[in-house]
Amino acid sequence: MQYDVIVIGSGPGGYVAAIRCAQLGLKTACIEKYATYGGTCLNVGCIPSKALLDSSEHYYNASHAFKTHGINLDNLSLDMAQMMKRKNEVVAKNTGGITFLFKKNKIDGIQGVGSFKDKNTISIKKPDGTEQEITGKNIIIATGSKPSSLPFIQIDKKRIITSTEALTLTEMPKHLILIGGGVIGLELGSVYSRLGAKVSVIEFMDSIIPTMDRGLGKELQKVLTKQGMEFYTGHKVTGATVKGKEVTVTFDAPNGDKKELKGDYCLVAVGRIAYTDGLDLDKIGLTVEERGRKITVDDHLETSVKGVYAIGDVIKGAMLAHKAEDEGTFVAESIVGQKPHINYNLIPGVVYTWPEVAAVGQTEEQLKAANVKYKTGSFPFRASGRAVASGDMDGFVKVLADAATDEILGVHMIGPRAADMIAEAVCAMEFRASAEDVSRMSHAHPTYTEAFREACLAATDNRPIHI
Structure with a gap:
């Protein structure tokens, strides 16, 4: 044929x-x-x-x-x-x-x-x-x-599992040990944490979701800790073994101390x-x-x-x-x-935890590394009428704009429905909008997206209305 x-x-x-x-x-x-x-x-x-x-x-x-x-x-x-x-x-x-x-x-x-x-x-x-x-x-x-793995860990798909097996568990884990604090791991860790499992996250880098703006990782870790998850950032996993129904994960602390955790499941989420x-x-x-x-x-x-x-x-x-x-x-x-x-710079990234995390464009770290002069504006969801009404007050919206032209260079959100809200930022940046452009567009009230407008007001000339 x-x-x-x-x-x-x-x-x-x-x-x-x-x-x-x-x-x-x-x-x-x-x-x-x-x-x-x-x-x-x-x-x-x-x-x-x-x-x-x-x-x-x-x-x-x-x-x-x-x-x-x-x-x-x-x-x-x-x-x-x-x-x-x-x-x-x-x-x-x-x-x-x-x-x-x-x-x-x-x-x-x-x-x-x-x-x-x-x-x-x-x-x-x-x-x-x-x-x-x-x-x-x-x-x-x-x-x-x-799914990728670590060369010294044997995935048996029963107790030491990947994201594929984590989607088909027939019993609730008592203690899920998560290797990797990236998007996939945190989403699946959130699922079982919400259902009542103890979830421990071991991340090699010094921040979770390390490829995203550092402020997002810091805020997400704070919120997930409040929800019951525990984190070991900057720790290096050295092994994982199974004995019966128990998994033991060994890892090194930043100061070189040897540590171990025991649980009934270990999810390896170190990328793909x-x-x-x-x-x-x-x-x-x-x-x-x-x-x-x-x-x-x-x-x-x-x-x-x-x-x-x-x-x-x-x-x-x-x-x-x-x-x-x-x-x-x-x-x-x-x-x-x-x-x-x-435009690969304008492909958004999302983490579907709750609160959700979403970002598009450049991070502050990238702008600093490139010596780009920028200004920043942020707005917390605790000051959003819609967020207060729904009880979703964790998080913020941060807008990065060119210091000279006011063109939006990056938008970073953590909060309710951020996964949907980021589309407005993508649209604005595709048309090379300035922070002031967005700040002058009418946003329905009360909505979560008003936080984006307020962050743009803050970035334009530091004049948000509601903080």
């Missing part, structure tokens, strides 16, 4: 690329090794984790906050089986949605493991053991990533690594970078082999579903001769 485009992988990058290619009139096939579409994000990542985050937040509020609202509950209990059942139903609805979209756009979805025979021919090993070959003028590699296994890239002359196994691409996301592209987690940049989606659209439109663009 001859195609205009063959996409390998049906995660957010792959399925979006396939749909956009089909919309542009290209005969398209999408190869997926698993029985359902959606890749890590829909099956064992973004979607199921958010389902559990929402469920656990409801439980936490019922047990900690409802009385304040005049809602009294007797005999509150947790049904883990039902919570996981709901999570699975959410996943099924989303993956089923992609099946519908493929049919609607006349995309041939093929289940199996795809590998290169040559730069235009893909061999597909089917689940039943048979093989199929298809050819395409253009190939898009969108095979995503898998590009998944390129089985593609037979060597047959078309492609190699991967030693560190992270990334595929090298040019500014058009094309590899050194003409007509072969790569997107998402298998190439450089943040491992984010929405980055992969943007790149999938970018490649599809490039193939037909359009001139799309992606």
Whole structure:
């Protein structure tokens, strides 16, 4: 079978690329090794984790906050089986949605493991053991990533687990030891902390969410500590062993002292690594970078082999579903001769704890390192009428603007619905708005987004209204 485009992988990058290619009139096939579409994000990542985050937040509020609202509950209990059942139903609805979209756009979805025979021919090993070959003028590699680990830790997927297994636990952990204080670990740690588990976080860097603005990490750690989590930042893990149902994690303190924690589960969340296994890239002359196994691409996301592209987690940049989606659209439109663009500086990052954390653009640390003169304005949610009404008063919005032009250079939020609020900042920065531009735009009252406006007022000439 001859195609205009063959996409390998049906995660957010792959399925979006396939749909956009089909919309542009290209005969398209999408190869997926698993029985359902959606890749890590829909099956064992973004979607199921958010389902559990929402469920656990409801439980936490019922047990900690409802009385304040005049809602009294007797005999509150947790049904883990039902919570996981709901999570699975959410996943099924989303993956089923992609099946519908493929049919609607006349995309041939093929289940199996795809590998290169040559730069235009893909061999597909089917689940039943048979093989199929298809050819395409253009190939898009969108095979995503898998959880990374530490070389001295053996993940048994029972007591020492990755994010994949953490989404399918059938019992409540008593003490979950979390190695890694980044986005994935903190989100899943939050789920089980809210449900009543003791959660201990060991992070090598001196701050959690270390790639984000330091002020966000400091505030998030304060809030999560208040919620019951404990943190060991600046500590180096040296080992993890299992004996029966007990896990022992050893680690070194900043001063060199030896420490250990014992729990019933250990979640290793030290990042992800590009998944390129089985593609037979060597047959078309492609190699991967030693560190992270990334595929090298040019500014058009094309590899050194003409007509072969790569997107998402298998190439450089943040491992984010929405980055992969943007790149999938970018490649599809490039193939037909359009001139799309992606501003990588304006791809937002989000942590779906509660409060949520979201950021776009440059951090203060980056601006200082680049010797950029900037001004800053911030506004706390405790001064937001909407936040006071809902009881979500932790956090703040911080705006960084160019000292001379007032152009917004970075926005950093921690607070209620920050994941949704950050879109306004992205939009403003795409159009190169100044802090004053945003401060003069009407924002509905009372809303959480008024905090962004107030932070812009603070950055413009230090004149926020409500503090």
